[in-house]
Amino acid sequence: MKRWLLPTLLLAVLIGAWQIAASTGAIAEALHIESFLVPSPAEIAESLWQSRSLLAENAWVTVREVLFGFGCALVAGLGFAVAMHLFETLRLAFQPLIVASQTIPIFVIAPILVVWLGFGIGPTLAIIALICFFPITVNTLDGLGSVDVEATKMMRTLDASRRQILWRVEVPAALPYAFSGAKIAVAVAVIGAVFGELAASGAGLGRLIFQDMAQLQTARAFAAVVVLSAIAIGFFGLIALAERRVVTWR
Numbered sequence: 001m002k003r004w005l006l007p008t009l010l011l012a013v014l015i016g017a018w019q020i021a022a023s024t025g026a027i028a029e030a031l032h033i034e035s036f037l038v039p040s041p042a043e044i045a046e047s048l049w050q051s052r053s054l055l056a057e058n059a060w061v062t063v064r065e066v067l068f069g070f071g072c073a074l075v076a077g078l079g080f081a082v083a084m085h086l087f088e089t090l091r092l093a094f095q096p097l098i099v100a101s102q103t104i105p106i107f108v109i110a111p112i113l114v115v116w117l118g119f120g121i122g123p124t125l126a127i128i129a130l131i132c133f134f135p136i137t138v139n140t141l142d143g144l145g146s147v148d149v150e151a152t153k154m155m156r157t158l159d160a161s162r163r164q165i166l167w168r169v170e171v172p173a174a175l176p177y178a179f180s181g182a183k184i185a186v187a188v189a190v191i192g193a194v195f196g197e198l199a200a201s202g203a204g205l206g207r208l209i210f211q212d213m214a215q216l217q218t219a220r221a222f223a224a225v226v227v228l229s230a231i232a233i234g235f236f237g238l239i240a241l242a243e244r245r246v247v248t249w250r
Contacts, residue, residue, distance in 0.1 A: 015041050039219035047219040048226065054208070055220075059227050061204040065121060065196065066189045066235065069128025073185060076129070077136030078178065084137075085144040085170070086162075095141075102134050106192065110199035117200075124196025124204075131192040132185035136178065143177025144170050172249075179243040183236055190232040 021027045022040035031038070039047075048055065084091035106127060113123035147170050155165045197206030205224045212221035 037216070037218050039222055043219045044222045044226065047223040051220050051223060055205070055224060055227050058203055058205045058208045058224070059231065061201075062190070062193050062197070062206070062228070063231060065124050065128060065193045065204065066186070066231065068121075069125045069192065070132050070186055070189045070235075072125065073129040073132030073136055073189075074182060077133050077181070077185075078140055080133075081137045081140035081144060081174075081178075082166075084141055086166070091141075098134060098137060101130070106131065106195050107199075110195055114200045119200050119202075121201065123200040124193060127196040127199075128189050128192040132189050135184040135188075136181040139181030139184075140174055140178040143174030146177070147173045175247050176243070179239060179247065183239050183243075186235040186239055187232050189235070190228055194228070 018027075019041045022035075022038050022043075025035050027038045028035040080094075084094060109130065110123065110127060113126050117123045117126060151169050152165060155169055160168070193204065194206030194209070197204035198210055201207055205228050209221045209224045212218070212224065
């Protein structure tokens, strides 16, 4: 109960303070901007209801992008982590490149992907997959290498093959790490979807936010941000639930 009560109370206090500050114009005055550029939580909630059809339509586009992009990254990341764990030469060759790939800003990659893959869902899926691939791969690789040496020795004394050691000892030990990487990845996948939609899509919450800010419809832009946050929290919760069901020994 306390786990949910404290964050809920803190959120209520923050929203209340935001409502008061926005309604009185204190935020706009402090930032030296017009008051309509700082919508209150009540105005955002009203926009959520009035634009629910538009938000739902674009949210479904973003959800599909996140699902497909994250799915591709999950399959590739788990497979690549296992391959690098089994073959040291592969790990020595690719691990520095995987780390270096994260130093390239995503807004630099996005236009290049548009040129290569064209305007549409392709570049967005590629951006999401690239963002999600790193935490899944690195965490899973760390998990595979965290196995107790004594457990491996015991399996060898029982004449276990390399494949049996992998599936009976190393993979179960790596599952908590893989789920941690997946939770990080799915949270940032929404950010990747927004970047992709800004660069190469005509729909989605990221595109809607960009259009609303250009048209100074700040309340609806904030409403779209709320929906984006809800999507990320929902996906995170689903993976956390799956982790509790699968990693029962943790």
